[in-house]
Amino acid sequence: xxRSPLDxxxxxxxxxxxxxFEEVYRLLAPRLHAFCFRLTRRRSEADDLFQEACLKLHRSxxxxxxxxxVLYWAFAIARSVHLDRLRYRKRRPEGVAETEADVRTYTQTxxxxxxxxxxxxxARQVMTLIDQTLAGLPESQRTAYVLIRxxxxxxxxxxxxxxxxxxxxxxxxxxAYEAIREALRAAGLAPEGVx
Amino acid sequence: xxxxxxxxxxxxxxxxxxGKDPPPPPRSGARFGPLxxxxxxxxxxxxxxxxxxxxxxxxxxxxxxxxxxGLLAFATLSVVLTPGRLGLGATVGxxxxxxxxAAPLYALCTLLWPLGTFDKExxxxxxxxxSGVLGVTVVAGLTFALRRAxxxxxxxxxxxxxxxGGAWAGFAMHLHxxxxxxxxxxxxxxxxxxxxxxxxxxxxxxxxxx
Numbered sequence: 483x484x485r486s487p488l489d490x491x492x493x494x495x496x497x498x499x500x501x502x503f504e505e506v507y508r509l510l511a512p513r514l515h516a517f518c519f520r521l522t523r524r525r526s527e528a529d530d531l532f533q534e535a536c537l538k539l540h541r542s543x544x545x546x547x548x549x550x551x552v553l554y555w556a557f558a559i560a561r562s563v564h565l566d567r568l569r570y571r572k573r574r575p576e577g578v579a580e581t582e583a584d585v586r587t588y589t590q591t592x593x594x595x596x597x598x599x600x601x602x603x604x605a606r607q608v609m610t611l612i613d614q615t616l617a618g619l620p621e622s623q624r625t626a627y628v629l630i631r632x633x634x635x636x637x638x639x640x641x642x643x644x645x646x647x648x649x650x651x652x653x654x655x656x657x658a659y660e661a662i663r664e665a666l667r668a669a670g671l672a673p674e675g676v677x
Numbered sequence: 678x679x680x681x682x683x684x685x686x687x688x689x690x691x692x693x694x695x696g697k698d699p700p701p702p703p704r705s706g707a708r709f710g711p712l713x714x715x716x717x718x719x720x721x722x723x724x725x726x727x728x729x730x731x732x733x734x735x736x737x738x739x740x741x742x743x744x745x746x747g748l749l750a751f752a753t754l755s756v757v758l759t760p761g762r763l764g765l766g767a768t769v770g771x772x773x774x775x776x777x778x779a780a781p782l783y784a785l786c787t788l789l790w791p792l793g794t795f796d797k798e799x800x801x802x803x804x805x806x807x808s809g810v811l812g813v814t815v816v817a818g819l820t821f822a823l824r825r826a827x828x829x830x831x832x833x834x835x836x837x838x839x840x841x842g843g844a845w846a847g848f849a850m851h852l853h854x855x856x857x858x859x860x861x862x863x864x865x866x867x868x869x870x871x872x873x874x875x876x877x878x879x880x881x882x883x884x885x886x887x
Contacts, residue, residue, distance in 0.1 A: 503695070507688065515683050515687070529684065529687060532691075536694075536695070537691075537695065537698065538825075540695050541887060542828075545826035561828075561829070562829065562831070562886050641769070645829035645830030645833065646769055646830075647770050
């Protein structure tokens with residue numbers, strides 16, 4: 483099986499070669515941070531979650547299994563930390579002040595979305611609605627959607643990351659799709675041909 | 678899909694936090710030492726104090742039950758230690774299945790397969806405590822081996838760790854205890870698997886997650 487440079491670097495890091503962390507970080511950080519952002523939807527929280535996930539990854543590096551996919555292993559660690567933080571917040575609810583900059587969603591990120599201004603505006607509207615709908619879903623459905631739809635993970639890999647059966651993951655993602663479709667339909671933003 | 682700009686400034690913060698962190702736990706060889714000791718203890722206890730009526734009972738029945746319980750103990754252990762495709766552990770389906778079925782399977786092997794009779798009355802609470810203590814040593818060994826190593830399906834894995842402890846302790850207790858009375862076997866040998874499984878599912882996740 484072909485090993486990705488990230489997997490090879492992680493194996494070196496797990497063996498105790500500290501210098502390999504630079505390479506692991508360079509190859510892993512952007513994807514892991516994006517995943518953290520998708521889980522939390524807040525920039526500052528994503529930064530915290532990312533740092534915490536990196537720390538956990540460092541602490542448990544000796545438990546890394548050679549031949550395992552580092553990216554999904556890191557995703558599972560990040561999700562585990564995220565769940566811990568959600569549980570903690572549930573026990574100690576505190577008002578998290580959201581600033582305009584903090585609640586940046588995909589819709590406010592830079593980059594070309596569509597050609598015409600009208601199409602851009604519509605795309606942003608759709609994406610905002612998707613973000614809002616996802617925010618209202620249970621964590622398990624949201625994460626299944628994020629992994630499969632946004633990270634492009636296979637159902638089998640998503641099931642490993644989520645610690646669930648592939649059938650359960652399919653069902654959760656399907657419920658998320660349905661919720662999004664329903665929200666788009668209600669807002670009159672559903673693509674043509676989708677009823 | 679738009680990519681979120683990655684904040685390069687985070688790198689310095691991450692490196693600073695990593696620098697303050699203590700060295701990681703030992704690698705696999707040392708991690709599995711306590712587990713090997715715990716499993717050795719079960720076998721030494723079971724075989725070292727083999728029940729007096731072992732060779733007096735129906736040979737087929739006693740060997741069949743012993744083999745079944747041994748297989749159950751090894752099956753739970755191998756599933757709990759099997760790495761999955763992503764190194765995250767065996768498929769959650771197997772973890773749940775064996776975690777839930779360990780106690781019923783043990784009961785099926787021991788209660789539905791009569792071994793004969795034993796005239797002396799043996800107190801069930803003694804076996805219950807013995808099974809609990811033996812089971813806890815296996816649970817502790819497995820927890821040490823897997824600490825910080827289970828990022829997903831943590832509760833299922835923790836429950837199966839408890840069930841594995843119960844299955845190994847039950848196997849050792851079956852080899853040791855001469856009682857053939859069903860109520861003794863139920864309360865002294867089978868029942869301890871349940872609190873070990875449930876207790877582990879509640880207590881262990883904090884040590885297992887990275």
